[in-house]
Amino acid sequence: MLYDVQINDRGQITIPKELRETVNLKAHDRLKLSINTDGRIILYKSDFFDDVEDLIRKDLKNEGLTAEQIEKDLPGRKKELGKALLKMASEVDQEIERGEYITLDQLNEALEGED
Incomplete structure (x- = not known):
């Protein structure tokens, strides 16, 4: 499923509640961003x-x-x-x-x- 989000004036996005619950994201979780070979942004939860x-x-x-x-x-x-x-x-x-x-x-x- 794809979720539409928008970047605000401060460069922030809001992760939709349904997605946060699905992947168990909580306040203050650390996330990682990377770019794949197609130039797409990949966002994932930081782990050990x-x-x-x-x-x-x-x-x-x-x-x-x-x-x-x-x-x-x-x-x-x-x-x-x-x-x-x-x-x-x-x-x-x-x-x-x-x-x-x-x-x-x-x-x-x-x-x-x-x-």
């Missing part, structure tokens, strides 16, 4: 992976990379992060198999004891 990518971009920028270098290095950094997360998950699985783990309740108790 977008947030991680934004953090990687910020790190690369802080390292002094140009916008072009950031785009070139971003896939490699995402791959490195993915490998690190998979390694951590594997290590956790091994700890669980050995019985070397604590529950979240135990962790919370330990952290409360540090105060």
Whole structure:
């Protein structure tokens, strides 16, 4: 279904209520805009992976990379992060198999004891 919207004088649009409800958009949700190869605007709700990518971009920028270098290095950094997360998950699985783990309740108790 297509929805007609109009840009106001301040460059804003209102997303129709039916569409917001359909895709579960709430006030203060972060949205991303991009342009596809046909020049059409794509609008989507930001998710965890977008947030991680934004953090990687910020790190690369802080390292002094140009916008072009950031785009070139971003896939490699995402791959490195993915490998690190998979390694951590594997290590956790091994700890669980050995019985070397604590529950979240135990962790919370330990952290409360540090105060």
